[in-house]
Amino acid sequence: ATESTRKKKLNWNEQKEWDTMEETIHAAEEKLATLQTRMNDPAVLSDHQKLRVVCDEVAGVQTEIERLYARWSELEARQSA
Numbered sequence: 823a824t825e826s827t828r829k830k831k832l833n834w835n836e837q838k839e840w841d842t843m844e845e846t847i848h849a850a851e852e853k854l855a856t857l858q859t860r861m862n863d864p865a866v867l868s869d870h871q872k873l874r875v876v877c878d879e880v881a882g883v884q885t886e887i888e889r890l891y892a893r894w895s896e897l898e899a900r901q902s903a
Contacts, residue, residue, distance in 0.1 A: 830903035
Protein backbone atom coordinates (compact mmCIF):
# COMPACT_ATOMS: atom_id res chain seq x y z
CA ALA A 823 0.00 0.00 0.00
CA THR A 824 1.20 3.47 -0.72
CA GLU A 825 1.54 5.99 2.08
CA SER A 826 -1.48 7.99 0.90
CA THR A 827 -3.59 4.81 0.96
CA ARG A 828 -2.44 3.96 4.47
CA LYS A 829 -3.34 7.44 5.68
CA LYS A 830 -6.90 7.01 4.39
CA LYS A 831 -7.59 3.75 6.21
CA LEU A 832 -9.63 3.97 9.39
CA ASN A 833 -7.73 3.84 12.64
CA TRP A 834 -9.02 1.76 15.56
CA ASN A 835 -11.16 4.56 17.04
CA GLU A 836 -12.61 5.46 13.65
CA GLN A 837 -13.41 1.80 12.94
CA LYS A 838 -15.19 1.55 16.29
CA GLU A 839 -17.09 4.76 15.46
CA TRP A 840 -17.98 3.35 12.00
CA ASP A 841 -19.20 0.08 13.51
CA THR A 842 -21.65 1.90 15.80
CA MET A 843 -22.59 4.82 13.53
CA GLU A 844 -25.85 3.33 12.27
CA GLU A 845 -27.02 2.68 15.85
CA THR A 846 -25.98 6.19 16.90
CA ILE A 847 -27.92 7.76 14.04
CA HIS A 848 -30.94 5.58 14.77
CA ALA A 849 -30.92 6.64 18.44
CA ALA A 850 -30.68 10.32 17.46
CA GLU A 851 -33.57 9.94 15.03
CA GLU A 852 -35.68 8.27 17.74
CA LYS A 853 -34.89 11.14 20.09
CA LEU A 854 -35.94 13.59 17.39
CA ALA A 855 -39.25 11.76 16.89
CA THR A 856 -39.89 11.83 20.65
CA LEU A 857 -39.16 15.56 20.79
CA GLN A 858 -41.41 16.24 17.81
CA THR A 859 -44.22 14.35 19.57
CA ARG A 860 -43.63 16.43 22.71
CA MET A 861 -43.71 19.57 20.60
CA ASN A 862 -47.27 18.69 19.54
CA ASP A 863 -48.42 17.99 23.10
CA PRO A 864 -51.17 20.49 24.04
CA ALA A 865 -49.47 21.13 27.40
CA VAL A 866 -46.28 22.14 25.58
CA LEU A 867 -48.06 24.08 22.85
CA SER A 868 -49.92 26.14 25.44
CA ASP A 869 -46.72 27.02 27.35
CA HIS A 870 -44.48 29.35 25.36
CA GLN A 871 -41.42 28.61 27.51
CA LYS A 872 -41.80 24.82 27.28
CA LEU A 873 -42.37 25.05 23.54
CA ARG A 874 -39.23 27.15 23.09
CA VAL A 875 -37.15 24.63 25.08
CA VAL A 876 -38.49 21.70 23.04
CA CYS A 877 -37.96 23.58 19.77
CA ASP A 878 -34.37 24.34 20.77
CA GLU A 879 -33.85 20.65 21.60
CA VAL A 880 -35.32 19.64 18.23
CA ALA A 881 -32.97 22.02 16.42
CA GLY A 882 -29.99 20.65 18.36
CA VAL A 883 -30.85 17.04 17.58
CA GLN A 884 -31.44 17.86 13.90
CA THR A 885 -27.99 19.49 13.76
CA GLU A 886 -26.46 16.44 15.44
CA ILE A 887 -28.16 14.09 12.95
CA GLU A 888 -26.77 16.13 10.05
CA ARG A 889 -23.30 15.98 11.63
CA LEU A 890 -23.59 12.21 12.12
CA TYR A 891 -24.62 11.62 8.50
CA ALA A 892 -21.72 13.78 7.28
CA ARG A 893 -19.29 11.89 9.51
CA TRP A 894 -20.73 8.55 8.37
CA SER A 895 -20.14 9.55 4.74
CA GLU A 896 -16.61 10.64 5.56
CA LEU A 897 -15.80 7.36 7.30
CA GLU A 898 -17.43 5.36 4.52
CA ALA A 899 -15.32 7.12 1.90
CA ARG A 900 -12.13 6.51 3.88
CA GLN A 901 -13.00 2.87 4.49
CA SER A 902 -13.61 2.31 0.79
CA ALA A 903 -10.30 3.90 -0.17
